[in-house]
Each structure stands twice: as C-alpha cells, then as structure tokens.
Amino acid sequence: MKTRSLFGRLWSGYLSRHKPRIAVAAVLMLTEGAALGLFSWMLQPMFDRVFVGGDVGALGWIGGVIFGLFLFRGVAVVVQRWLLTQVSQRSIADLQTDLLRHLMTLDAAWFERHPPGSVMERVVGDALAIQNVWKSFLLGGARDAVALASLMAVAISIDPLWTAVALVGVPVLILPMLVLQRYVRKKTRALRATAGERTVRLSEVLNGLDTVRLEGMEEYQAGRFRALADRIVRTETRVATGQALIPGMVDVVTGIGFVAVLATGGAAVASGDKTVGQFMAFFTAMAMAFQPLRKLGGLAGLWQQANASLERLFELLDARPSITSPALPKAPPAEAPDIVFEDVHLSYGETEVLRGASLTAPAGRTTALVGPSGAGKSTLFHLLTRRTVPDAGRVLVGDTDISEMGLAELRRSISVVAQDTLLFDETLRENLLLGRDPDESAVTAALEAAQVPEFLPRLPLGLDSPAGLRGGNLSGGQRQRIAIARALLKGAPILLLDEATSALDTRSEALVQDALDRLSVGRTTLVIAHRLSTVRDADRIVLMEAGRVAETGTHDELLARGGAYAALWRMQFREEAAAGQAASAGRG
Numbered sequence: 001m002k003t004r005s006l007f008g009r010l011w012s013g014y015l016s017r018h019k020p021r022i023a024v025a026a027v028l029m030l031t032e033g034a035a036l037g038l039f040s041w042m043l044q045p046m047f048d049r050v051f052v053g054g055d056v057g058a059l060g061w062i063g064g065v066i067f068g069l070f071l072f073r074g075v076a077v078v079v080q081r082w083l084l085t086q087v088s089q090r091s092i093a094d095l096q097t098d099l100l101r102h103l104m105t106l107d108a109a110w111f112e113r114h115p116p117g118s119v120m121e122r123v124v125g126d127a128l129a130i131q132n133v134w135k136s137f138l139l140g141g142a143r144d145a146v147a148l149a150s151l152m153a154v155a156i157s158i159d160p161l162w163t164a165v166a167l168v169g170v171p172v173l174i175l176p177m178l179v180l181q182r183y184v185r186k187k188t189r190a191l192r193a194t195a196g197e198r199t200v201r202l203s204e205v206l207n208g209l210d211t212v213r214l215e216g217m218e219e220y221q222a223g224r225f226r227a228l229a230d231r232i233v234r235t236e237t238r239v240a241t242g243q244a245l246i247p248g249m250v251d252v253v254t255g256i257g258f259v260a261v262l263a264t265g266g267a268a269v270a271s272g273d274k275t276v277g278q279f280m281a282f283f284t285a286m287a288m289a290f291q292p293l294r295k296l297g298g299l300a301g302l303w304q305q306a307n308a309s310l311e312r313l314f315e316l317l318d319a320r321p322s323i324t325s326p327a328l329p330k331a332p333p334a335e336a337p338d339i340v341f342e343d344v345h346l347s348y349g350e351t352e353v354l355r356g357a358s359l360t361a362p363a364g365r366t367t368a369l370v371g372p373s374g375a376g377k378s379t380l381f382h383l384l385t386r387r388t389v390p391d392a393g394r395v396l397v398g399d400t401d402i403s404e405m406g407l408a409e410l411r412r413s414i415s416v417v418a419q420d421t422l423l424f425d426e427t428l429r430e431n432l433l434l435g436r437d438p439d440e441s442a443v444t445a446a447l448e449a450a451q452v453p454e455f456l457p458r459l460p461l462g463l464d465s466p467a468g469l470r471g472g473n474l475s476g477g478q479r480q481r482i483a484i485a486r487a488l489l490k491g492a493p494i495l496l497l498d499e500a501t502s503a504l505d506t507r508s509e510a511l512v513q514d515a516l517d518r519l520s521v522g523r524t525t526l527v528i529a530h531r532l533s534t535v536r537d538a539d540r541i542v543l544m545e546a547g548r549v550a551e552t553g554t555h556d557e558l559l560a561r562g563g564a565y566a567a568l569w570r571m572q573f574r575e576e577a578a579a580g581q582a583a584s585a586g587r588g
C-alpha cells in the first residue's frame with residue numbers, strides 16, 4: 001500500500017488549491033525574515049562609522065534603512081495574516097465538509113462502533129486542533145526559519161569561529177527533543193480520545209435529560225463527567241509541559257552559547273583584532289536568532305499535536321462504507337413495482353433475525369406485515385432501503401435485485417413514514433421541502449391531502465413556524481401529517497409505513513389514517529402494524545413469526561383458516577372489548 005505522510009495528504013487534498021495565496025505569503029515571510037538579518041548587519045556601520053568613526057552624516061541613511069525595514073515588516077505581517085487565515089480557515093472548512101459528506105455514506109454498523117459524540121469531537125475538536133497548529137505553522141514557521149538562516153548568515157560572515165562557539169550546545173538538544181516529541185504525540189493521542197469520550201458523555205446526558213432527572217442521576221452523571229474532565233486536565237498539563245520543555249532547552253543552550261562567545265570574542269575586541277561594531281552586530285544577530293529558534297523548537301511539539309489529530313481525521317475519511325452503489329447501476333422503477341423478498345437470511349452477530357423469509361408485495365397494493373415484536377418486520381424495511389444487506393437471498397423491486405441499483409436512486413423511489421417522524425429544527429416549510437423546489441400548487445395539494453390545513457391556522461407563522469428541537473413544537477399527529485405531506489411531495493412509487501399511527505390518540509389517528517389512505521393510492525405500500533384492526537382492509541396480510549413468513553392471505557381468508565392469525569385476532573379483539581367494557585363501566 002502506498003503510504004503517504006499525513007501532511008502530504010493534507011497538502012494535496014486541501015492546501016495545494018490555495019497555492020497562489022501561500023506563495024505570496026511565503027515571499028513576504030522570506031523577505032520579512034531576511035529583513036531581520038539585514039537589521040543586525042546594519043549595526044556594524046552604525047557602530048563603526050557613526051559611534052566609533054564619528055561620521056554623523058551616515059546616521060541619516062542608516063536610520064532611513066532601519067526604519068524602512070520595520071515599516072516593511074509591519075505591512076508584511078498584516079498582509080500575511082490576512083492571506084494565511086483565509087487559507088487555514090478554508091482548508092479546514094473543506095476538510096470538515098468532506099468529513100460530513102463521507103460520514104453520511106457510512107453504515108449503521110460503523111456508527112455502532114463510533115458513537116455520535118466521538119465523531120462530533122473529531123469533526124469539530126480535532127479539526128480545530130489542526131487549524132490552530134496549522135495557523136502557527138503558516139504564520140510563524142517559515143518566517144522564523146528564514147530569520148534564523150539570515151541571522152546565522154550575518155553571524156558567520158562576521159566570524160565563523162564565533163558562530164561555531166555560540167552553537168556548541170546545540171547537538172546536546174537532539175536526543176531529548178526526539179524523545180519529547182514522541183511523548184507529546186502519545187499524550188496528545190490520549191488527550192483527543194478522552195475529549196471524544198467527554199463529548200459522548202455530554203451528548204448522552206443531554207439527550208437523556210428526562211431520565212437523568214427522573215432517576216435522580218444528576219450527581220452520578222456529574223461525577224462521571226468530572227472524572228473525564230480531570231483526566232483531560234492531567235493530560236493537557238503534561239502535553240503543555242512537554243511542549244514547553246523544547247523551547248526551554250533551547251534557552252539553556254543559547255545561554256551557554258552567549259557565555260562562550262563573550263569569553264572568546266570579548267578578548268578579541270579588547271585586543272583590537274575585531275571592531276566593536278563587528279562584535280555588536282554579531283551579538284545582536286545571535287540574540288535575535290534566539291527568538292525564532294525558540295519558536296521553531298515549540299513548533300516541533302505543536303506539529304506532533306497536529307499529527308495526532310490528523311491521524312484521527314484521516315481515519316474517519318478512510319473508513320469505507322460496506323453498502324455502496326454498483327459501478328453500472330440499473331434504474332429503479334418509475335411506476336409502482338412488485339416487491340419480492342426471496343428466501344432472505346440475516347443475522348446480527350449470533351442472533352438469526354431472518355431465517356428464509358419470502359414474500360411478495362404486489363404492485364400498487366397494500367401489504368401488511370403483522371406478528372409478534374422481534375419477528376423481523378422492521379428488518380425487512382431495513383433490507384428494502386439497503387440500510388443493511390442480507391446474508392443470503394435477494395430483494396427484488398420490479399424484477400431487479402436492489403443491489404444492482406444506485407443507492408440514492410433506490411432511496412428516492414421509497415417514502416418512509418415511521419412511528420415518530422423526526423423533524424429537523426427548521427421551519428415546517430423547510431422540513432417539507434428538504435431542499436427540493438416543487439411549485440406552490442403541488443405543495444398546496446400535498447398539504448390538503450395530508451390534512452395539514454386542519455392545524456396550520458393554529459400555528460403562529462403557518463408553514464414558516466419553527467418545528468422546534470426534534471419537531472417538539474408539534475404534536476405527534478401533526479408531525480405525522482407533515483411527514484405524509486413530505487412523502488406526497490417526494491412522489492416515490494413505494495411507500496413504507498412503520499407503525500405510523502400507533503403513537504397517536506384516537507382523533508389524530510383517524511386524521512392521519514385518512515391522509516395515509518390518500519398517500520398509498522397507486523403506490524406499492526408495505527405497512528407494519530401492531531394493531532390488527534388498522535390493517536384488516538389491506539389487500540394482503542403477511543404474518544411473520546421468528547424470521548419467517550407463517551401465513552399469507554386477506555383478513556377473511558386468514559380468519560377462515562383458523563391459524564395463528566385467527567388466534568392473534570381473537571386475542572386482540574378480546575383485549576379491545578375488555579378495554580371498551582372497562583371504559584363504559586367507568587362512565588356508568
């Protein structure tokens with residue numbers, strides 16, 4: 001396998017497209033860094049010609065050049081920051097968008113291993129970590145490197161021997177720096193993983209706030225959060241200390257260099273072998289080199305941090321979806337098709353969920369799936385929408401195996417209305433259109449058919465009212481009717497209803513049922529229902545038991561057969577009658 005460095009991938013995927021900006025900024029940095037060298041070099045004529053030589057006239061041009069250098073630096077800093085902030089922000093925004101796009105292709109099994117909180121921490125937290133490091137790199141790294149090089153050039157031009165003496169301590173730095181870098185990287189990896197756990201905890205608590213309160217788990221949850229937060233504090237402190245140790249060591253080595261140069265150079269100036277100007281220029285160059293050297297040392301640690309986060313992000317991008325579209329997809333049906341499950345087997349781990357299920361839902365008709373919970377009814381829906389794939393057997397839509405169709409096209413031809421439809425925290429109109437752009441008359445017709453006008457006038461802004469978090473501003477029945485209008489607008493030839501009315505009160509149920517009846521006209525409809533009374537009029541009823549089809553027929557046929565369906569019907573009928581009697585006894 002071709003291994004590319006993380007930085008290589010970042011560069012070719014996200015940074016190289018900003019080459020012109022990076023190039024301009026780099027030129028500015030180069031000149032800016034070189035300006036520092038020029039400044040220290042200007043000190044030699046200043047001391048030797050003006051202060052020592054008494055040539056006051058030279059003061060003008062020397063001062064002018066020095067001011068010019070600083071003016072240039074001031075302008076260069078602003079322009080660079082402007083350019084490079086654009087580059088770092090845009091490249092990370094691109095990376096984050098790619099991540100989200102990619103995440104949406106990954107299947108349920110992957111998300112079971114990676115809970116939403118930890119994925120969010122990567123997309124937000126790790127991306128931010130990279131951005132911060134990246135910014136300091138771009139903004140400082142190149143300039144510091146050039147400044148260091150130009151200052152060294154001045155130092156060497158004055159006296160190579162002094163320079164060598166000043167740098168005696170540097171080799172001592174190499175080994176500890178390597179060790180420290182590994183340490184920082186390891187700790188940062190642990191830190192990012194713990195940050196992921198913290199976000200998971202936070203999202204679990206906030207999503208389960210009701211349970212937390214009712215069970216009085218506040219202290220327990222806070223304690224668990226605190227433990228994670230403490231671990232982050234400890235690791236963060238270690239990373240920061242490890243990182244500071246590198247520039248810290250640079251400090252010590254520079255101190256040694258200073259003393260060594262003073263000892264050797266001081267004597268040379270006193271004896272007249274070197275001028276004061278030469279010594280001052282050299283000394284200034286060394287003193288100024290100290291700052292970029294420190295910063296570059298610090299960058300080494302930051303780089304390790306960025307690497308740990310980059311690893312985590314590319315790991316996400318490299319996760320491959322197991323359910324994909326074929327290379328040459330066949331078109332899904334435009335008209336209502338037959339749907340056939342052919343001897344389908346499926347296991348989740350050790351659990352056999354489907355054990356040779358075979359059934360046909362005829363085109364344009366309503367087929368009901370009934371049977372005890374856990375029988376595998378919802379799993380059939382998952383297979384049909386290819387959220388999961390069978391271990392054996394086939395699923396055909398209009399004579400074509402769905403694995404030969406494009407995923408997006410297949411899903412476009414199916415509308416699902418489930419027990420509790422999730423609305424996004426946007427306006428009702430946005431929830432209805434989902435980015436599509438149908439004409440206003442189609443919207444009105446869909447709303448009418450879905451019985452939405454029955455409650456719309458009671459909302460403050462009509463269709464432009466916000467749905468609230470998870471659609472919380474609407475009642476269950478209202479949410480279902482928005483979902484039905486949405487399905488009508490989608491116009492898909494296949495309709496899947498998963499307990500669509502079971503969470504509703506009797507009045508809402510009647511309204512929603514009426515809307516569903518209109519929705520299912522001319523579509524191949526599969527209905528999962530617990531209450532048999534809601535599906536007695538279905539064209540075909542399929543009774544599932546333990547992953548297989550036990551009985552198939554119309555309501556009357558199945559009753560006449562006197563098998564499992566008939567038994568189930570009698571049981572529910574007795575329960576309903578008993579409930580009815582209890583209710584009327586209560587009233588009487």
Ligand code: ADP
Binds near residue numbers: 376377
């Ligand atoms: P039904 O809709 O008839 O109530 P389902 O199709 O939802 O039944 O589930 C059938 C069985 O599959 C159940 O025992 C359920 O626990 C199991 N199951 C469903 N999804 C998963 C999953 N992602 N991982 C493991 N087991 C699952």
